[in-house]
Amino acid sequence: xxGSRLLIGPLLRRVVDTRATxxxxxxxxxxVTVRTADGAxxxxxxxxxxxxxxxxxxxxxxxxDSATTYEVLIDDEVxxxxxxxxxxxxxxxxxxLDDADQPVRLLFGSCRETxxxxxxxxxxxxxxxxxxxxxxxxxDEAVLxxxxxxxxxxxxxxxxxxxxxxxxxxRRRRPKDAPATxxxxxxxxxxxxxxxxxxxxxRWLFSTVPSVMIxxxxxxxxxxNTSQSWRADMREQPWWAERIRSGLASYWxxxxxxxxxxxxxxxxxxxxxxxxxxxxxxxxxxxxxxxDKEADLAHDTERWRxxxxxxxxxxxxxxxxxxxxxxxxxxxxLPGNRAMLPPGEWSWFLDQAHGTYxxxxxxxxxxxxxxxxxxxxxxxxxxxxxxxRPWVARLSEQIRRALDLEHWGAFRRSFEALGELFARLxxxxxxxxxxxxxxxPAYARPASISVLSGDVHHxxxxxxxxxxxxxxxxxxxxxxxxxxxxxxxxxxPLMTLGWNPGPAGATRALARSAxxxxxxxxxxxxxxxxxxxxxxTLTHQGRRAAVVIEGTTSEGELRPVARQQLSDED
Numbered sequence: 001x002x003g004s005r006l007l008i009g010p011l012l013r014r015v016v017d018t019r020a021t022x023x024x025x026x027x028x029x030x031x032v033t034v035r036t037a038d039g040a041x042x043x044x045x046x047x048x049x050x051x052x053x054x055x056x057x058x059x060x061x062x063x064x065d066s067a068t069t070y071e072v073l074i075d076d077e078v079x080x081x082x083x084x085x086x087x088x089x090x091x092x093x094x095x096x097l098d099d100a101d102q103p104v105r106l107l108f109g110s111c112r113e114t115x116x117x118x119x120x121x122x123x124x125x126x127x128x129x130x131x132x133x134x135x136x137x138x139x140d141e142a143v144l145x146x147x148x149x150x151x152x153x154x155x156x157x158x159x160x161x162x163x164x165x166x167x168x169x170x171r172r173r174r175p176k177d178a179p180a181t182x183x184x185x186x187x188x189x190x191x192x193x194x195x196x197x198x199x200x201x202x203r204w205l206f207s208t209v210p211s212v213m214i215x216x217x218x219x220x221x222x223x224x225n226t227s228q229s230w231r232a233d234m235r236e237q238p239w240w241a242e243r244i245r246s247g248l249a250s251y252w253x254x255x256x257x258x259x260x261x262x263x264x265x266x267x268x269x270x271x272x273x274x275x276x277x278x279x280x281x282x283x284x285x286x287x288x289x290x291x292d293k294e295a296d297l298a299h300d301t302e303r304w305r306x307x308x309x310x311x312x313x314x315x316x317x318x319x320x321x322x323x324x325x326x327x328x329x330x331x332x333x334l335p336g337n338r339a340m341l342p343p344g345e346w347s348w349f350l351d352q353a354h355g356t357y358x359x360x361x362x363x364x365x366x367x368x369x370x371x372x373x374x375x376x377x378x379x380x381x382x383x384x385x386x387x388x389r390p391w392v393a394r395l396s397e398q399i400r401r402a403l404d405l406e407h408w409g410a411f412r413r414s415f416e417a418l419g420e421l422f423a424r425l426x427x428x429x430x431x432x433x434x435x436x437x438x439x440x441p442a443y444a445r446p447a448s449i450s451v452l453s454g455d456v457h458h459x460x461x462x463x464x465x466x467x468x469x470x471x472x473x474x475x476x477x478x479x480x481x482x483x484x485x486x487x488x489x490x491x492x493p494l495m496t497l498g499w500n501p502g503p504a505g506a507t508r509a510l511a512r513s514a515x516x517x518x519x520x521x522x523x524x525x526x527x528x529x530x531x532x533x534x535x536x537t538l539t540h541q542g543r544r545a546a547v548v549i550e551g552t553t554s555e556g557e558l559r560p561v562a563r564q565q566l567s568d569e570d
Contacts, residue, residue: 004030006079011206013258018062023258026053033073049280050186058262065096088139090207104320104540110151110454111482125556126484127533132201151454152216152365155192158182175239189250213255216365220247226406228333245288319358327366336386340414359540360449366407367453369477371498376507378409383514419521423466426473447543448567454481460528461564480536527562543569
């Protein structure tokens with residue numbers, strides 16, 4: 001009987017001091033071992049669910065401030081690197097234990113439709129593929145990022161490739177009325193990851209650059225959790241229950257588990273149940289179902305805290321703090337009381353945002369700052385959707401769904417609260433003991449605050465301004481999207497015009513006519529919009545910050561399309 005094989009991976013996920021986590025999927029139950037050239041090792045048995053097999057291995061004993069090659073063994077047989085591989089060796093890099101003076105480099109982007117060899121559409125070259133090829137061409141000269149930050153739509157459950165569609169067509173047992181071209185079950189979700197993450201260049205890049213991720217809507221379905229009535233309508237669909245629990249369970253396995261540090265993995269209650277079960281199918285089935293139901297309690301802080309599973313997380317790299325926010329699964333959707341994060345999770349976010357660091361980076365799949373002309377339309381629509389006149393609210397809901405009006409601007413309380421937080425941090429009035437002004441001595445203001453986002457299929461840099469506030473820290477919106485997709489041609493002029501003062505003034509007047517007050521923060525575009533496939537690199541060196549956005553050429557190479565300094569300090 002043949003031994004177990006490596007199906008997906010290895011994915012190098014977190015590197016924390018002298019430990020690292022490596023995630024794999026195998027073809028059958030096995031013991032997975034990761035062994036580095038300098039003697040660090042880690043081993044873990046696979047856990048099984050839905051007839052699939054996974055392991056996340058914690059490698060211990062790494063040397064600080066070093067780079068070491070590694071191999072993956074399955075039941076003591078070398079499974080990685082692949083035989084006769086022409087790719088450079090996979091490497092685990094560690095930072096110095098006292099790494100305050102080391103630069104921090106974050107590579108980021110979002111919206112990667114399946115590998116360019118499988119997509120049904122003629123798309124521009126894949127920017128992440130291009131980045132991997134550039135690094136592989138000169139591995140000894142490359143300055144690799146400390147972290148790859150993927151900001152949503154790593155897979156598309158509702159826009160599948162011809163290969164996946166043929167598989168779905170052959171399936172006999174699918175829920176009643178399930179969309180013929182969309183995945184529904186956990187097993188069908190696994191085919192999306194298998195297709196996308198086995199792309200040779202992407203597979204190598206994931207094996208040698210640590211990565212963290214957060215979902216957006218297409219991991220489940222377009223416009224996921226747009227509104228309360230949207231949730232009610234979807235629950236009427238006979239296939240939806242399996243789709244949502246499979247989407248959340250597969251996200252936990254393939255993406256979220258690797259976001260956690262080794263200590264957080266050990267403390268995760270779902271992981272404990274999964275590895276304790278001989279077959280974790282029931283555990284993940286119940287988990288996916290429960291987490292979706294918890295969203296109905298998001299407005300009730302005490303009840304939500306008692307049951308919630310939190311997808312948002314935070315980590316530090318040198319003097320940089322990264323807080324990744326879940327913009328989708330736990331939204332408060334009550335009309336008149338909408339919020340991007342539930343109260344309990346917002347409190348957690350405030351705790352993470354207050355601290356001793358030089359640079360704050362907030363990962364948000366949805367941009368906080370959109371083109372102003374579009375932002376005002378979203379604020380106008382939200383206001384009318386809360387109208388006491390049923391026909392106005394009903395029509396506004398239809399417009400909300402049709403035009404995808406569900407970014408931060410359509411959750412005005414959250415939009416303003418995030419701006420207020422940044423204003424206090426940037427003015428040096430953020431209290432040490434919590435979020436209340438005057439509660440204690442203030443933290444030193446950070447050198448930069450950046451919001452990393454995707455979703456909107458174009459890239460730009462915008463700077464926020466706070467009226468009548470002594471906000472000395474530069475606050476920027478950095479949007480990089482898509483990695484491999486494209487915005488419809490008809491939408492490009494609208495997105496460009498959204499930055500123009502004339503159309504922005506007109507939509508501001510429209511919002512004002514509905515009773516929407518002027519936003520307390522204003523912003524202007526510094527670079528972009530760029531509509532091609534792209535990746536971006538955010539670099540922190542001391543108290544300096546800069547971003548470079550690189551787009552793909554028709555030959556599949558990368559070229560800079562924007563460079564921007566983000567800090568006012570040397």
